[in-house]
Amino acid sequence: MISSLMDSITQLLLGATVGYAVAGKTMGKKSLIIGGLAGVLPDLDFIPFFPIKDSFLYLKHHRGLTHSLLFCVTAPFLIAYLWQRFSVKNIFWTIFWLFFWGFFTHSLLDCFTSWGTQVFWPHPYRVAWNSIFIVDLFYTLPLLISIIVCYFVRTYHRAQRWIIGALMVSSTYLLLSVGIKMYVNTQFEALFHQHTIQWTRYTSRPSPFNLILWS
Numbered sequence: 321m322i323s324s325l326m327d328s329i330t331q332l333l334l335g336a337t338v339g340y341a342v343a344g345k346t347m348g349k350k351s352l353i354i355g356g357l358a359g360v361l362p363d364l365d366f367i368p369f370f371p372i373k374d375s376f377l378y379l380k381h382h383r384g385l386t387h388s389l390l391f392c393v394t395a396p397f398l399i400a401y402l403w404q405r406f407s408v409k410n411i412f413w414t415i416f417w418l419f420f421w422g423f424f425t426h427s428l429l430d431c432f433t434s435w436g437t438q439v440f441w442p443h444p445y446r447v448a449w450n451s452i453f454i455v456d457l458f459y460t461l462p463l464l465i466s467i468i469v470c471y472f473v474r475t476y477h478r479a480q481r482w483i484i485g486a487l488m489v490s491s492t493y494l495l496l497s498v499g500i501k502m503y504v505n506t507q508f509e510a511l512f513h514q515h516t517i518q519w520t521r522y523t524s525r526p527s528p529f530n531l532i533l534w535s
Contacts, residue, residue, distance in 0.1 A: 327363075327454045328360055328363055329460070331360050331426050332360050334429060334490075335359015337487055343414050344483070345480075346411060349470070349471060352467060354418060358419045361422075362391070365383075369381065385441050387441070388440065396415070396420040400416040400419070433449075433450070433453065433454045434525055436448040451494070453525075456530070456531075459490050504534045
């Protein structure tokens, strides 16, 4: 439960930073709030299963439709259209790209974790690169710091530098997790060979909150 909450906070912060990077010049700091909303919306797929109270059914369908490329493309069109109907300003494409990148980066981040994400829904295949734990403060903290700074600074360009910098740091950390995983896999395979263990398939993943200890 705590991991799920922290995961949602991370997705909220990622959505907020991506929202400002995409629409900060047009919408100002309001894009932080809307981007944060875009960052957590895909995880609301639990709502249809809430009255059923069946944890297995929820886990089976979690990270499905709302985490797919199909949803990333079609849902922003609908949201932008509805937004435009009730807005004076002509910002259809700003809203579209804000929600597109909010949804897409949410799904992409989930692919780096365990449990699998149905990016190609309705195809049942789940993408799970297992290179980072569902909660990792080293990934989340740069995003949080940049949002705090962005909120207090007055100029757009200065805020944008912090936002872009945080996204670069967090993205580099994700890529680092893949590199570490590749190295760890070579160590596991060397041990398999050393102990004459025959294998056809295995899964490696980091332990909670770090990239150092693996199982």
